[in-house]
Amino acid sequence: MLHAQLTMYEAIRQVAATRLDQEALACGEARLSYGQLLECIDSQAQSLAALGVQKGGKVACLLPPGPEFVYLFFALARLGAVIVPLDPQLRRQGLVDVLQDAQPLALVSSQPIDEELLFQQVPSLRHFILPGGPERSLNGEGSLSSLNVLPQDLLALLYTSGTTGRPKGTMHTHSSLIAPVVASIKLREVWLHKPSLMSIGQTAKAIGRYRARLLRAAGRPQTFLSTVGWHTITGLEVVLQALLMGDRLVVMPRFHPRQALQLVEQEHVTVVIAVPLAFQMMLGIEEFDRYDSSSLLICGTGAAPCPPDLARQIQRRFGCAVHIGFGATETAGGIAATSLADSADRQAATVGRPMPGMQVKVVDEERRSLPPGQVGELAVRSDSLMLGYYNAPDMTAQVIDEHGWYYTGDLALIDTAGYVRIVGRKKDVIIRGGQNIYPAEIEAYLAGNPRIREAAVVGIPSPLGGESVWAFIILEEDVAMTSQEVLDYCRAALELYKIPSQVRIVADFPRTELGKPQKFKLREKVLQGEDKV
Amino acid sequence: MDTPAKNPMSFEDFKRILAEELQIEESRIIPEATFLDDLLIDSIKLVELMLRLEEMGFALPLESAWDVETIGDAFKLYTQQ
Numbered sequence: 001m002l003h004a005q006l007t008m009y010e011a012i013r014q015v016a017a018t019r020l021d022q023e024a025l026a027c028g029e030a031r032l033s034y035g036q037l038l039e040c041i042d043s044q045a046q047s048l049a050a051l052g053v054q055k056g057g058k059v060a061c062l063l064p065p066g067p068e069f070v071y072l073f074f075a076l077a078r079l080g081a082v083i084v085p086l087d088p089q090l091r092r093q094g095l096v097d098v099l100q101d102a103q104p105l106a107l108v109s110s111q112p113i114d115e116e117l118l119f120q121q122v123p124s125l126r127h128f129i130l131p132g133g134p135e136r137s138l139n140g141e142g143s144l145s146s147l148n149v150l151p152q153d154l155l156a157l158l159y160t161s162g163t164t165g166r167p168k169g170t171m172h173t174h175s176s177l178i179a180p181v182v183a184s185i186k187l188r189e190v191w192l193h194k195p196s197l198m199s200i201g202q203t204a205k206a207i208g209r210y211r212a213r214l215l216r217a218a219g220r221p222q223t224f225l226s227t228v229g230w231h232t233i234t235g236l237e238v239v240l241q242a243l244l245m246g247d248r249l250v251v252m253p254r255f256h257p258r259q260a261l262q263l264v265e266q267e268h269v270t271v272v273i274a275v276p277l278a279f280q281m282m283l284g285i286e287e288f289d290r291y292d293s294s295s296l297l298i299c300g301t302g303a304a305p306c307p308p309d310l311a312r313q314i315q316r317r318f319g320c321a322v323h324i325g326f327g328a329t330e331t332a333g334g335i336a337a338t339s340l341a342d343s344a345d346r347q348a349a350t351v352g353r354p355m356p357g358m359q360v361k362v363v364d365e366e367r368r369s370l371p372p373g374q375v376g377e378l379a380v381r382s383d384s385l386m387l388g389y390y391n392a393p394d395m396t397a398q399v400i401d402e403h404g405w406y407y408t409g410d411l412a413l414i415d416t417a418g419y420v421r422i423v424g425r426k427k428d429v430i431i432r433g434g435q436n437i438y439p440a441e442i443e444a445y446l447a448g449n450p451r452i453r454e455a456a457v458v459g460i461p462s463p464l465g466g467e468s469v470w471a472f473i474i475l476e477e478d479v480a481m482t483s484q485e486v487l488d489y490c491r492a493a494l495e496l497y498k499i500p501s502q503v504r505i506v507a508d509f510p511r512t513e514l515g516k517p518q519k520f521k522l523r524e525k526v527l528q529g530e531d532k533v
Numbered sequence: 534m535d536t537p538a539k540n541p542m543s544f545e546d547f548k549r550i551l552a553e554e555l556q557i558e559e560s561r562i563i564p565e566a567t568f569l570d571d572l573l574i575d576s577i578k579l580v581e582l583m584l585r586l587e588e589m590g591f592a593l594p595l596e597s598a599w600d601v602e603t604i605g606d607a608f609k610l611y612t613q614q
Contacts, residue, residue: 089575255599256596256599256600257596257599258596258599277577281580281595281596281599284595284596285596286594432577433577462581463581463584464577464580464581464584468581483556484556484557484558487556487557488558491573496569496573496574496575497575497577499573501578501581503556
């Protein structure tokens, strides 16, 4: 029985031991059983130990979703080492910033990199490893020492954008990453294994709605399709959900809407996890109806707000339940999710009820609890909560109190039935295609240009759902700069997804009495077509 | 608007529209330029661009945002529509 007091390696070993011949991973033509997976993990752990990777040692990973990522993750878990999964599309400066913060011993990358330069800029870095190729090392030492790995040991540093331009590494342990899987198992037991008397009403509703699909799926391993990058908590948790529940994981190294539909049909996928935009793109494929998606039981989405109409379309056209999850990297993913039995309206308009083991409350400005129905900041407490931000105790103290409550920065209300509705954000953040962007980071970068006096960056609803990044710029006196030059300046260093879609040079911003830019007014003007401001 | 423009665009026109929409210097819009690596345009921005082109009467299938790599690919796709 999986529980959060196992180490990650113990957990995968335990799951694999009872299904050595069962297929665990499908990636293109490659198929891997749980037995083969364990062998590859152990072999990788030996190689890493030979390089000197030991308990607490950090290894950065620039791999796309695929078997190599899985071996590396569990091999590092076996050694008690720490994985730092990074976006394979990270640009050079962003990569250096994160590596300098994380101080890894090794970097594993599927792409050739100018490792000599990285060795110079990141003094902790001793090894560069190209999977399947010879590793480049400054030295090679160490051996497999006696391992004393504990569930509360650090296992992963998951980087998110920072509000100040500095990347934030959320510290997760073996326990905090396993806890969401344990919560999902509890939910699944209700539906597919042991419907209890308590849940019989709900079960009946779900069976009524999805009878044939539920009966086909009941008691069998599920097949997950992961379309989200594994450097994100959403992507990583899909991997863990699939493998630690003894299911099957279909891997897509890079998302493509048509290929996703093909994989659902060919691999008889039962659970697809994708951001709302990805579902929108799949639904937009002209020959959508030619693909057989009748194996699907659940379309899970999250990481960005899912418009109610999109949720209804997913439900109607895929013919399965929509789970809208809501979570944060800090809580290893799921805080709340809708369930199979929820009405279409609830599935569309709320993010469901808290996951098992997740305590939630809504608080006012003084962090006092508010009654149901009132809007305030959402706070959560659970075993899946991060230890804190790496190297940033002050930033950690701002979001986690002495009782272990994490303040999400999201404005929400909880209704009397316990459903959570997200109504806005306390923090200034733009969500674009499932990725969080902190305007302050872009504004600070823009203000670093001597020709720019002040910048205000806002999220404008995109025709694709989610938001686009718009930058409003005030120039220094007597200087000229075109919006194209501003964009070129952004293109020189910002990550691709942070580069504004639109730039407007303005004389001034609408401001508060204290002189602070009123971003909502900038947003309103764009929406009203008066974006000259 | 669903109907494509009556007169197909030349590559020069296509280049001009892209330069204007993406606010990129026209000289960088060459057939070999890749959206991702050379122009720093990811698939979401490309879909947004395609929606704008559609409004202007130049429809390209949105899913091609995940297929086209270069400016040349995009223009070829447009001429094949």
